[in-house]
Amino acid sequence: VRPDGRIMGGAMFYLSKGLTEMGWGRLGKGLAIMFAILCIGGSFGGGNTFQVSQSLNAVQETIPFLKDHRWVYGLFMAIITGIVIIGGIKRIASVADKIVPVMCGTYVLACLVILFLNYDKITWAMGVIFKGAMTMEAGYGGLIGTMVQGFKRAAFSNEAGVGSAAIAHSAAKTDYPVREGIVALIEPFIDTIVICNMTAIVIIITGAFSNPDFESFRATTNGAGLTSAAFAQELSFFPYVLSFAVFLFAYSTMISWSYYGERCWAWLFGEKYSMSYRLLFLVFTFLGAIIQSQNVLDFGDLMILGMAFPNMLGIVMLSGKVREELTVYWAKLKAGAFPVYH
Numbered sequence: 071v072r073p074d075g076r077i078m079g080g081a082m083f084y085l086s087k088g089l090t091e092m093g094w095g096r097l098g099k100g101l102a103i104m105f106a107i108l109c110i111g112g113s114f115g116g117g118n119t120f121q122v123s124q125s126l127n128a129v130q131e132t133i134p135f136l137k138d139h140r141w142v143y144g145l146f147m148a149i150i151t152g153i154v155i156i157g158g159i160k161r162i163a164s165v166a167d168k169i170v171p172v173m174c175g176t177y178v179l180a181c182l183v184i185l186f187l188n189y190d191k192i193t194w195a196m197g198v199i200f201k202g203a204m205t206m207e208a209g210y211g212g213l214i215g216t217m218v219q220g221f222k223r224a225a226f227s228n229e230a231g232v233g234s235a236a237i238a239h240s241a242a243k244t245d246y247p248v249r250e251g252i253v254a255l256i257e258p259f260i261d262t263i264v265i266c267n268m269t270a271i272v273i274i275i276t277g278a279f280s281n282p283d284f285e286s287f288r289a290t291t292n293g294a295g296l297t298s299a300a301f302a303q304e305l306s307f308f309p310y311v312l313s314f315a316v317f318l319f320a321y322s323t324m325i326s327w328s329y330y331g332e333r334c335w336a337w338l339f340g341e342k343y344s345m346s347y348r349l350l351f352l353v354f355t356f357l358g359a360i361i362q363s364q365n366v367l368d369f370g371d372l373m374i375l376g377m378a379f380p381n382m383l384g385i386v387m388l389s390g391k392v393r394e395e396l397t398v399y400w401a402k403l404k405a406g407a408f409p410v411y412h
Contacts, residue, residue, distance in 0.1 A: 079240020080330075081233035081377075082106045082337045085384040088391065101380035105233060106334035108377045110347075112234070113334075114354045116370025117327025122147050122358025125320035128294035129313045144359025148352045151321070155328040155348050166322050173318035174260070180311060181268035184304045188275045195274040230258045232374055233381030237330045248399040269297055276300040291367055324355065 071077055082102040089098025126143045130136040136143050154165050185192060229235055235254055244250050273279045278300035279288075287296035294316050301308040328351050335347040385392075402408065 077241050078333060078337070080237030080333055080337075081109075081381045081384065082334055083240075084236075084388065085380065088388045089384060092387065094387070098384070101384055103338070105377055105380045106338050108373050108380075109234060109237075109334040110331045110338075112232075112370065112373035112377055113327040113331025114351065115372075116367075116374045117234075117330065118324055118351060118354050119358030119361060120367055120370045121320035121323050121327075122355055123361065124292075124294045125316045126359055127292045128298050128309075128316040131295060131298045132310045132313045140359040141356070142359075144356040147321075147324075147359070148355040151324055151328070151355050152348070152352050154325050155332075155351065156345075166325060169318045170322050173315050173322065174265070176311060177265065177315045177319075178268065180301065180305065180308055180315075181272055184272050184275065184301065185268070187304060191275045192271060195271045198274050198279075199270060229374070231382055231385075232377045234327070234330045234374075234377065237333050238326065246399055248395050272304075273297065273300045276303045278303065290362075 082105055085105060086095075086098045086102040089095065089101070122144060125147075126136060126140060129143065130140075235257060239250050239254050242250050242253075273296065278284055278296055281299075284296055284299050286292070287299065297316075298309045298312050301312050305311075328348065331351065332344055332347050336344050
């Protein structure tokens with residue numbers, strides 16, 4: 071808790087302080103530094119430039135001008151992102167809590183429309199997904215490769231185990247940290263089980279996943295472009311709606327990751343250098359419109375997946391403390407110690 075009342079938290083804190091309490095101070099400090107460096111890299115890559123690149127891939131399908139003038143989109147994103155992140159966590163939260171429900175609601179509604187129109191193909195689509203997950207095209211080597219790719223995409227999808235979301239949740243006002251942890255469990259469910267599953271089923275049902283006309287999207291890892299093409303096959307107007315939804319997805323992700331990266335930057339170099347991080351973040355925002363998405367994806371994968379290693383090691387070592395807190399909270403909950411609001 072800072073002198074001005076603001077709360078700072080995240081893996082860099084619970085790794086360094088938590089492991090020090092257990093007599094592993096040097097290890098905890100090393101893991102915290104590793105996490106902070108990787109988080110800063112992840113905020114520039116997967117949490118920033120990749121978001122710009124992928125959202126541009128969707129938006130340019132409806133605004134062809136941007137195909138040859140990608141820098142215009144990069145400049146636009148840098149400006150609107152700068153307006154928010156320079157204002158700090160309160161402004162970030164104020165913007166995010168308004169656009170996230172809108173983007174999720176719009177996207178899910180469109181998915182449900184397509185699934186309803188093709189309800190007879192849903193079982194077949196789920197079978198395709200399951201069959202693909204169980205395939206060992208190249209023996210055990212292929213299985214390991216599939217697992218690695220799966221871990222990478224899962225980490226990119228919901229960040230579960232990466233440790234990034236803890237930075238934001240630590241700033242929440244609550245009497246019981248366990249309660250905030252339970253709230254945090256909702257995120258991976260919405261991200262992966264709802265949003266990603268719906269997207270996958272739509273892409274399969276519409277045949278976009280194997281359509282030769284869309285090979286360029288698959289070859290360049292242009293997921294947003296492939297999704298746009300899939301939706302357009304059922305709802306001709308939807309690429310415009312999707313462009314807006316993907317833009318909001320990217321924008322909310324970017325302003326969130328700017329906070330993650332900034333907290334790690336401040337932890338490493340001091341609070342007075344926070345503004346230098348924000349300006350550097352905006353430079354990478356602009357570059358995201360110019361750099362190829364595959365290069366950005368590879369860098370983002372490396373950074374974000376890398377964050378999970380020091381974080382997960384620390385979580386395992388600190389799991390006893392977490393269990394104690396959970397046991398106490400659960401006992402109070404069952405005893406009716408918390409007020410019930412109607």
